[in-house]
Amino acid sequence: MTDNSENKNTVRAVDRALDILLCFTDAKELTLTAISQKVGLNKSTVYRLLASLEGRGFLTRHPETEKYRLGFRVWELSANLTQEDDPATLLLPEMIRLRDLLGETISLYIRNGNERVRIQAAESTQTIRRVAPIGARLPLYVGASSKVLVAYADAQVREKVLDDPEWPPYIDRQTYIDQLEEIRSNGYATSIGEREEGAAAVSVPLFNRRGELVAALSVSGPYNRLTQDKMKEIAPEVMEAAKRMGKMIK
Amino acid sequence: MTDNSENKNTVRAVDRALDILLCFTDAKELTLTAISQKVGLNKSTVYRLLASLEGRGFLTRHPETEKYRLGFRVWELSANLTQEDDPATLLLPEMIRLRDLLGETISLYIRNGNERVRIQAAESTQTIRRVAPIGARLPLYVGASSKVLVAYADAQVREKVLDDPEWPPYIDRQTYIDQLEEIRSNGYATSIGEREEGAAAVSVPLFNRRGELVAALSVSGPYNRLTQDKMKEIAPEVMEAAKRMGKMIK
DNA sequence: AAACTGAGTTTCACTCAATGAAACAATAAC
DNA sequence: GTTATTGTTTCATTGAGTGAAACTCAGTTT
Structure with missing residues (x-):
């Protein structure tokens, strides 16, 4: 998660959002605070990044648990892949x-x-x-x-x-x-x-x-x-x- | 692509990056300029967003065609989904x-x-x-x-x-x-x-x-x-x- | 009932990160 | 040769993204 590699010319906010998405490779469900700890970012920052990810359907909140999960957009993309x-x-x-x-x-x-x-x-x-x-x-x-x-x-x-x-x-x-x-x-x-x-x-x-x-x-x-x-x-x-x-x- | 919906508190750069990803639901391969036209953004903006997406493995450039395609990260995520x-x-x-x-x-x-x-x-x-x-x-x-x-x-x-x-x-x-x-x-x-x-x-x-x-x-x-x-x-x-x-x- | 935790959400002032225009390079097309 | 058409880099401007802190709202503990 702390991998900046050598690539420059990259957009920080996007990098962070993608890091958040990648949290879901080894966890099925995560809470906002869990994510913010995992990626080492302020809660409010994560909050807004999550809002974007959720808004575009890459994440959804499970109605019962209220936790974040991968959304249908991931599936939609992968289906074409x-x-x-x-x-x-x-x-x-x-x-x-x-x-x-x-x-x-x-x-x-x-x-x-x-x-x-x-x-x-x-x-x-x-x-x-x-x-x-x-x-x-x-x-x-x-x-x-x-x-x-x-x-x-x-x-x-x-x-x-x-x-x-x-x-x-x-x-x-x-x-x-x-x-x-x-x-x-x-x-x-x-x-x-x-x-x-x-x-x-x-x-x-x-x-x-x-x-x-x-x-x-x-x-x-x-x-x-x-x-x-x-x-x-x-x-x-x-x-x-x-x-x-x-x-x-x- | 021009869907802001009603959600506020969202990060513009991330929204744009995700829109770029979504271009690949109906196209397998895209060039930078094609993408920039599709999402209506300046080339250099798209360039940097793409750099982030590529850097995290969500997109790759096909070695021959040089065009952008969905990367292994999408597959990796979807496999868990x-x-x-x-x-x-x-x-x-x-x-x-x-x-x-x-x-x-x-x-x-x-x-x-x-x-x-x-x-x-x-x-x-x-x-x-x-x-x-x-x-x-x-x-x-x-x-x-x-x-x-x-x-x-x-x-x-x-x-x-x-x-x-x-x-x-x-x-x-x-x-x-x-x-x-x-x-x-x-x-x-x-x-x-x-x-x-x-x-x-x-x-x-x-x-x-x-x-x-x-x-x-x-x-x-x-x-x-x-x-x-x-x-x-x-x-x-x-x-x-x-x-x-x-x-x-x- | 009050105090306390630990979730998510909102506010706000600061400033640096993201941006678009334009210049540039590198090929391909004519 | 010129002319398009890629992708890439530079640079000044500014407003978008940021973190700290305040706030809300449930659920627990005292």
Whole structure:
């Protein structure tokens, strides 16, 4: 939020208003004061910025809670943005089916540089806290989905990832590389408590019709529900779903 | 674009920036000067507003065309906005299937007050001009989808629509009411050149699991391809699709 | 009932940030 | 070559945007 970057020639009031909008990437509902704290601006300033955002329909106030939420204008814009060949849109119904079958959170990750991005999700109804908001960027060296994305990437990409100067010293490269090999032979990856304490995940690769890797599809939940055995048990199911989903993508 | 409404206490620069964003509801790509004409502002003003919008990722410049487009931030926001029980998202894959089967543009309309809103679409690849952008609001007195939405609405709603003081005098109410009756007995509506010259459409109701009307699903195209006979022929197909889609919605 | 919190809203004086005109650069069109 | 037509920068002017503080209105606490 405190990112001025190097761009000059920018309009301060607009920057601030957009920062306010961006607050809603990890919060669904916010009060005026919460926002003013988050962006570090005076209440009255935020008040007027919110008035503009609300006036144009980018935010609305929920009638009951009185809190601010994203408005229909965001949806209207995104609808025109969304390509119908956008995986995130096409695959959601199938992901929901899988979620309802397994009862755990289903996520879809793509690789972007040396990170992975969560582009779609069907949250478990039991989950209290979300794994990560959609659009969240995570490092590629921990988590089942990370390894899937690296394991099935082309050799050049894999090398580039492993050569990342920011690779953390506490993760042994050779162990990691060995894991990739294992994942390729199994067809899926699992992780327990790697990225977050108490959380486990199974992840499988998602290939498009041409057989290219496009994403990693993961099932994640608390490790007391998602034990190693349980994950092994559901893996074929998940791989099957990924296969079906892959057929939908060019 | 020239809508100040009654809201005071609003920040001018922000209002203007948001107006610029809204230009992209009916245009995919715009140049700076095009925008400045559209919103009626000085080029340099627009230049700086664009710098802010671009800096925060709400707009990007297409590397080739150099023109402005909606940026990833819009998608990121909308991803968090989109409920997974949002019909527009859930139904798209099925709509695409139907589009690929019939080769014509598939649209989904919901009623909102005395208008209908196009909430989702799978455009025919042959179509040059779009029927309407997503989010577009159209009157309820012309077009196949309008009549479907009215025909299957509850009596109170139907009455409210027919009592609209702005009902155009050149459309006879009794004829319209008779058509509704016919639509209910057929299970679908057709229209030729009603809303737009040379365009035809078949539309069917979409009911949720509880049997409530939620939307109208339409197939539209040029009337030389979509003749009355052709429409009669494909109607069962469309109704079947609507039935399947309805099962996905609470 | 009074005092107190913690929401949102309004007022107001100050001043700096946003503005438009015009000049400028960089291509594309003729 | 000239002529349009992009996008970009400069600069003086001023009024739009700002923060502090006052205020309202519910809901809690004392």
